[in-house]
Amino acid sequence: MENGDLEKVLSNLAGIHSVKLVSAGNGNFSEVHVLASSDKAPKQVARDIETAILAYTGKRIDRKIISVAQVNGKIKQKEEKIQRRHDLRLVKISRGVSSDPVLEVTLEDDEREYVGNSRVLINDEKSIARAAALATVDALKSLEGCTGELESFEVFVYPSYKIIVAVFNTPDGKRVQAGFLEGDPIESGVKLTLEALLR
Numbered sequence: 001m002e003n004g005d006l007e008k009v010l011s012n013l014a015g016i017h018s019v020k021l022v023s024a025g026n027g028n029f030s031e032v033h034v035l036a037s038s039d040k041a042p043k044q045v046a047r048d049i050e051t052a053i054l055a056y057t058g059k060r061i062d063r064k065i066i067s068v069a070q071v072n073g074k075i076k077q078k079e080e081k082i083q084r085r086h087d088l089r090l091v092k093i094s095r096g097v098s099s100d101p102v103l104e105v106t107l108e109d110d111e112r113e114y115v116g117n118s119r120v121l122i123n124d125e126k127s128i129a130r131a132a133a134l135a136t137v138d139a140l141k142s143l144e145g146c147t148g149e150l151e152s153f154e155v156f157v158y159p160s161y162k163i164i165v166a167v168f169n170t171p172d173g174k175r176v177q178a179g180f181l182e183g184d185p186i187e188s189g190v191k192l193t194l195e196a197l198l199r
Helices: 003-011 042-057 076-087 125-140 185-197
Strands: 016-023 029-037 066-071 089-095 102-108 113-119 149-157 162-170 173-180
Touching: 003 016, 003 042, 016 042, 029 042, 042 066, 042 162, 042 173, 089 185, 102 125, 102 185, 113 125, 125 149, 125 162, 125 185, 162 185, 173 185
Parallel strands: 029 066
Antiparallel strands: 016 029, 089 102, 102 113, 149 162, 162 173
16 A cells, blocks of 8 residues: 555544655655644554554554644534534443344433444344444434445454454545454444544
């Protein structure tokens, strides 16, 4: 993957405005410069960048080469959406046990509940996490300004951890979100989707 392609992918991560990669000349990177919003701690931004680079290139980088500059807040018209992201929480998960099981996710904020559902096609960790992501997308359809569709959902398996990389289509364009698949796959799928769509 060319640096420019990877920079575009990284720039689509939640809270990231732009990324500049500096090559070391041996196929690795010597510097990673990031312009991010201030709603995440710099260390969290660096972890997100590190995880995404590993997932897309298979290369592990030293987090110390990542420099993060932050801007105060986001664009004015997104402030209400940011507040909603902080207030929205997962309150209930229900999963049918029939031959065609349906996973239902219930989210809520201080005003109301948002319910969405999706079928679990195969009873494995990836399919369950993907169904949770689809159910979350379905729930968010009733939250103004948070519409999106899940285009792709992949899980990369490494010896000691698993990483989800998902692509969402939104009215503002494609968004790429990466995160660890750990613990409950339903919660991992919900969390990743909220981070992608509630920017």
